[in-house]
Amino acid sequence: MLNHVYHFLQKSLFSMDAESAKNLSLKSLRLLSRYRLLRKKVYKKAEPIKLMGLSFPNCVGLAAGLDKNGEYIDALAVLGFGFIEIGAVTPKPQPGHPRPRLFRIPEAQAAINRMGFNNKGVDHLVRNIKKCKYKGIIGVNIGKNKNTSNADAVKDYLHCMQRVYPYASFITINISSPNTENIRELQFGEYLHDLLARLKQEQETLRGKYAKQVPLLVKLAPDLDNEEIATIAQILLNNDIDGVIATNASLQRTGIEDLPNADKPGGMSGRPLFPMSLAVVTELCRQLDGKIPVIACGGIVSKENAEQMFAAGAALVQVYTGLIYQGPQLIKDIAML
Template identity: 50%
Template sequence: MFYYFIRKLLFLIDAEKSHNLTFKCINSKSFQLLQDFFFTHKIPSKKITCMGLTFKNKLGIAAGIDKNGEYIDCLSKMGFGFIEVGTVTPLPQYGNIKPRIFRITSKEAIINKMGFNNLGIENLIKNIKKSRFKEIIGVNIGKNKNTNIDNAVQDYLICMEKIYIYASYITINISSPNTINLRTLQYGQNFKSLLYKIKKKQHELHKKYLKYVPIAIKISPDLSKKELLNISKQLIRYEIDAVIATNTTLDHSSIQNNLKKIYQKGGLSGLPLQKKSTNVISILSKSLKKKIPIIGVGGINSIYSAKEKIKSGASLIQIYSGLIYHGPKLIRNIIKNI
C-alpha cells in the first residue's frame, strides 16, 4: 500500500521528470541502506543457465529504464536476476522532443517516443566499470538518429567493439518504433546482412578477447506470423544466441478511447501489450524448437502473466511498466513463484 501512495504522488508529475526524480532518490546512499534491509535478504536464489550464462533467477529489468547504466547497483538490490541497460548509441543524442512519455493509468500502460536518448557508449562503459554489480549485465545497442539506415549496421558494430569486454550479453535493438526506418532492419536482405555482420564481429571479438559474449536480437510485436517464421529461420541459420520478444507496439487500438492527440504516436507498453507479446513468444517457441532461447517481455504485471510468458516458451522474462505500476513487491512475488 505504501508504494501505491508514493505512486499517486509521482503520477502528479510529468512522467519523464517523475522517472528521473525516482531514480535519483533510490540511487542515494541513504535509500540504498534501506534497500539492503528491505529487499536483498528477502529474494531467494533460483539459478538458471541460459545463453551459456548463469542467472541468479529468471526475472530481469528490461532496457529503457536505465539507458546510461547509472542505476545498476540500486536496481540489483531489488533482486533482479539480470539487468539490461540501454538502448545506447555510438554518439550521445538528445532523442525526440519532450514531452515524450505518457501514462494511461486506467490501462496500466505507457506510451513513449523517446528516440534512443542517451549519453553515448563511452559514458555507459564508465558507469559499468564503476558498478559493484557482478552478476549478468546485458547491453542494449542501437543506431544514432542521424545515421542513414543503409549504414545502420556500422553503428551496431561500433557499439559491439567498444562494449564487448564489459557486457555479459549484447542486445541488438532493431525494433524500436521511435527511430525512423529502424524496423526495416527486421526484414529480408537487411535482416540477413545485419545478422551476418553481427555474427562475424562476434567471432572476431571472441577470438580477440577469448571471451564469448552472447548476442540477442530484440524484435517487434507487430510482425505477422509469416514474418516471425522467417525471422526464426534466419536466427537459427546465423546461430544467434537469443531473441527478445518483444519491444513496444504501434498498435493503439486497445486504448483508442483513452488517446489524446499529444500521445497518438509512440511505442505502447504495459498491460495492453501483454497478450500480443505472449502470442509472439508462442509462435517463436514453436518455430525455434528450443534451438534458441526466448527472453519474454511485454505487459508482465503479476505472477500469472509472468507464468504465462514462461509457459508460452520464454526461458527468461523482463519487466518495465509493471515495475512502474506495481513497485518492487512485484519483483519479489514473481521470483518467489516462478
C-alpha cells in the same frame, strides 16, 4: 518496505510529468542505496537458470530503456532482478525527441513513449559499467544513431558492440524501436541477414581478443504476423543467434483506443501489450523449437502473465511498465515462481 514506500509515493509521482517522475524515482533509489538505507534483495532460485552460457539467479530481468546510460545499475540491483539490461545506447550521444515523450495511461496500466534513443553515447555507458559494483548479469541494448541510414546501420552496431563487449554479459541488437525512423526495416530479409551475419563474425573476433563469449540477442517488435515471424526465425537460426527478446513496445493502440493519451505517437507498453507479445512469443518459440532461447517481454504486469509466457516456451522474462504500476513487489512475485 520499499514496496510500501513506492505505493505511498505513487500518487505524488503520478501527479508529475511521467519522465520527471521516472527520473526522480531513479535518483531517490540511488540515494537510498548509496547510503545503505535499503537492504539489497537477493532472490535466488535453488538452482540457477543456465542459459546462453550464463547463470541467472532468478527468471526476471529489467527490460531496456529505464537506465539508458548505465547510471543506476547499483541502485537497480537492490531490487532483486535476476539480470539488468541497460541502454539503448548509440555510438554518439543524442538528445532523443523533445519532451514530453513519455505518457502514462493508468486506466489500462499502460504507457506510450517516443523517447527516440536519448542517451549520452556508448563511451559514457562503458565508463558507468566500469564504475559499478554490481557483479550480476548486465545486458547492453545497442542501437543506431538517428542520422545513420539503414545501409550504414551495421557500422553503428559494430561500434557499440566493440566498445561494450569486454564489459557486457550479453548484448541486445535493438532493431525494433518504434521511435527511430525505419529501424524496424532491419528486421526483414537481406537487411536482417547481412546485419546478423556481420555481427556474429565480429563476435567471433571479439571472443578471441577477450577470451570471453558474450551472447548476441536480437530484440523484436510485437507488430509482426506469423509469416514474418517464421521468416525472421529462420534467419536467426541460420545465423546462430544466441537469444531473442520478444517484444518491444507496439505501434498499435488495441485496448486503449478511447483513453486519454492514446493519441500520442510512440510505442505502447504495459498491460494492453500483453496479448500481442504473448502471441509473438508463442509463435517464435514454436518456430525456434528450443534451438534459441526466448526472453519474453511486453505487458507482464503480474506473476500470472509471467507464467503464461513460460507456458508459451519463454526461458526468462523482463519487465518495465509493470514496475510503474505495481512497484518492486512485481519482481519478487515473479522471481519466486
